[in-house]
Amino acid sequence: MSSQKLGARERETAIATLGDPDHELDVLVIGGGITGAGAALDAVTRGLSTGLVESRDWGFGTSSRSSKLVHGGIRYLEQMNFSLVREALVERGLLLQRIAPHLVRPVRFLYPVTAPGIERLYVGAGMLLYDLFARTGGIAPGVPWHRHVGRRRLAREAPGLRRGVFRGGLSYSDAQVDDARYVAMLVRTAASYGAHAANRVRVEGFLKVGERVVGVTARDLMTDAVFEIRAKQVVNATGVWTNDLQALVGERATFSVRASKGIHLVVPRDRFRSKYGLLLRTEKSVLFVIPWGRHWLIGTTDTDWELDKAHPAATAADIDYLLERVNRVLKTPLSRADVEGVFAGLRPLLAGESDETSKLSREHLVAQPVPGLVMVAGGKWTTYRVMAKDAIDAAADALDERVPASITDEVSVLGAEGYRAAWNRRSRIARAFEVHPTRIEHLLGRYGSLAHELLDLIRERPELGDPLPGADDYLGAEVVYAASHEGALHLDDVLARRTRISIEAWDRGASAAPVAAELMAGVLGWSRARVESEVSRYLARVEAERASQLELTDEAADRARLRAPEPSPDQDAEPEDPARSQ
Template sequence: MSVRKNSQPPAAGDTRGRLGPDERAAAIAAMREPGAELDVLVIGGGITGAGVALDAATRGLSTGILEARDWASGTSSRSSKLVHGGIRYLEQMNFSLVREALVERGLLLQRLAPHLVRPVRFLYPVTVPVIERCYVGAGMLLYDLFARTGGRPPGVPWHAHVTRRRLGREAPGLRRDAFRGGLSYSDAQVDDARLVSTVVRTAAAYGALAANRVRVEGFLRVGERVVGVQAHDLETGERFEVRAKQVINATGVWTDDTQALVGERSTFRVRASKGIHLVVPRDRFRSKYGLLLRTEKSVLFVIPWGRHWLIGTTDTDWELDKAHPAATAADIDYLLEHVNTVLQTPLTRDDVEGVYAGLRPLLAGESDETSKLSREHLVVHAVPGLVMVAGGKLTTYRVMAKDAVDEAVAAMEGRIPSSITDDVPLVGAEGYRAAWNRRARSAKAAGVHVDRVEHLLQRYGSRTDDVLALIAERPELGESLPGADDVIGAEIVYAASHEGALHLDDVLARRTRISIEAWDRGVSAAPVAAELMAGVLGWDAARIGREVERYLERVAAERASQQELTDEAADRVRLEAPDFTGSADDPDAQDGPGEAR
């Protein structure tokens, strides 16, 4: 018996793509049904796994995706939130990687996710006149030309030269003696966690079966061939098997751990590199540009982010807990020290609203002497029935997914269509520009300020009407959460009913960014958000209290870890807070080996 295929596009106003608790239960029931066999099963719910599920589903393949924690709970919610070509790779002569990423940037901006991805302007400062300006300008010209080779408009303007005098007017928060002008250029930014959940929703809209909080604990084999997985539903405690013709391992920094469950030795490793970011208020210094600064180790970005600046990142090896990488006091001081060299008024620890740490999955060979770490991706048919995709970057997730599914279908019988995801808008993208044009009418009809509708449109696109409908039914859902003026109650309800949020942390850290954007990191919003989620997920008072307590423990542990000087000490302190992963009947259950991301 085969799982039903569904590759028909979602109609306007269709409810497919909803990731509520009922849809999760139905997906698990379909995957575990006796005799069922998927065409493709994806392990890992980060951006790569989400992209793989969408690619496979839109080819007409019966598809499932499992994630051990929450969608995007690993690397894919802790990035610099940039959709970019990687301008520094031009110096490394890696032109193909830069061009590929720039073409994908244009696709996301113009076609696939215009409601989530938007242009951002950066300054590349110069300190040496003439020679440096000409050298950097040549690189910028190449960057802009590559962006225009994809057959579609790039969605961003050309670079421009900025004089020292103009820089003083447009970036008065920078030290006058720091630069001799510079060049401005455009890239794009995205709420990375929302991108992932939206890609998963789109995959589900095309028939993919999606379930988070389901951990893969082993592989099913017939001889040498992988034919499925052993899965554990961490919400109910149930264990079951899922069978598939091809399994795709897209677990990022957990790739080696997942691969070890097969018992096969890999020809390469995935090493974790820790990068941290600081969130500071936008009013701490004035600039029309973000900044790209060179450091002795890498580059430092200062990125406009709504009412905030994101400052990052570091780049250090990490061999401790992968689920909760910890930022140290030394990491924070490193970023503040470097950004303060160019600011009129230095930032202090008191200016830091939020801190987050993430791990980059970098490819490494069997020894560091024979191969260098890479941001390129690799696809390997590790054993029959099991494809592994690793490396890469958020911007090129669609290409990684295409390559992984190409490798999987090469081993399948029959003629299978090629990838079409370069022309498949994500949920909320179709009709977004028309919705934006009528935003004033929508605001008036809903009885909310037009600024609120604009905020919702840039998060939900044309699905904003679904959120406004919640307010029409319950006007109190139009009110902001305590300590988080940009987030309203309807967004919390929608996260639980439509976006797969199963725990309080899922909402405060990923569906919204309250955990890094609020001064109290979501402490005052937590009880209100938990009550709102309870109505959707059926929590009783005890469960609400436990969710709030867990979240407060997480915040306290993160704050304490950020006072430590070493990775080891910070990791130890951070892990004192219990994890959210675990069934309602066994709230103290912890993650084990083989978790999928």
């Protein structure tokens, strides 16, 4: 086992190992999203020497901008894609019960019906099949059976819905997750088993011997240093960037990936009352209204996107579309003034089956376009572990030695072991650390049994137990921990991904930014100029996002969003003091 930390020193050590000319990895994974992180964990737990590099932050792209759902996909039942639904539901059970019970939790939804009789029977049959599939994987599903909800019960349990719109419905359970937090914990888990993981490392080319890929040329974006990484097998798990990376190989792609933009709105939980989340049908797809702590998430759209992949932008038209659709069923309509946050993400869909992104495949493919290179793309967040397994299976088949089978269905994410016992003892823990019980529940739900590490920080520095300005749900200790243990290198890494302040706070994190930057500076050794630069760049990001959300077209929104500056190697090259992250 290696370190459970991903601080500055651990990153430097990983880069030194990756760039060692005398060191050849068995597997190098490119892409630090959910699939890449899963592939690194799969490879290293099979006993393979493993590297993982990400050009930005862990979970920067699609993997931090999803609907936050771990689900089977009700709508795929209508498409008769039973194998995909069953696979996803089995994975849901594993995540809830074994792999990450501290990060994945059940959530109850209402599937409303508008007519009695046949519609209720039709939907009920689908729900029964959904529940049965969830119980076929050899592990308890972790959620209850669906149930029918009559009109009177619906009025009592969801009084925020307009009377007369629905004739009752069916309630069923899926699960939800803080997607970005899960990715960071998954990378840490891979590193704890010995994977060499480094973010802010960009692959700029492939090393080849004849037609065979034998490694990559990479650039450390914190220092601008270029180095080579040697590997017997390279796995391209870059999601919507798959085509771009494939172009560096110089060979024709076996398949292509097409990006579909989906946006979500964040509104306060008190804007309408309901014990359920909602699944609503639209003319194009489905619309979810998802409970999210003290908020609701409303989404999503499904439109083609061919502009900047790093910063997909939500338009005013996207926002109005969601508000108009959800207001059809709400007693008190929502307006733009009710929207706390907005985020946009890109789905990596396998292209070719249809001109409409909503009809492109949600299954995944693994291919080997040239010797030494494995590509994995498509799929959905819930089935990341299966995608990772299939990718490493392909890489392992090309290795000379015999490689053990995947065991990630038995490997828990850091913080899972001991979580349930800690949850049962949360009142005692609260008294021992003199912290309010709700704070303990908050920390356990984000860090699991590792919550004691943050409580130790608070015990040493009581001021770290204070909430951040404008973001009462998050503590100063979480910022310090993100920089010392979770690989956060920039302010937006913390405000947008280690926490969700950028989408949950009314000011999108503007008030928290200066305080968070000072806390990170204490860990990473930032100068005063660096602190001011980080805050200035984050505020520019907030301003650019707000401006983009006033535009009517994707092109105009994209131009507005790209006005915010990106981190530059010159600024990032400022020496840091890794010892301060200990």
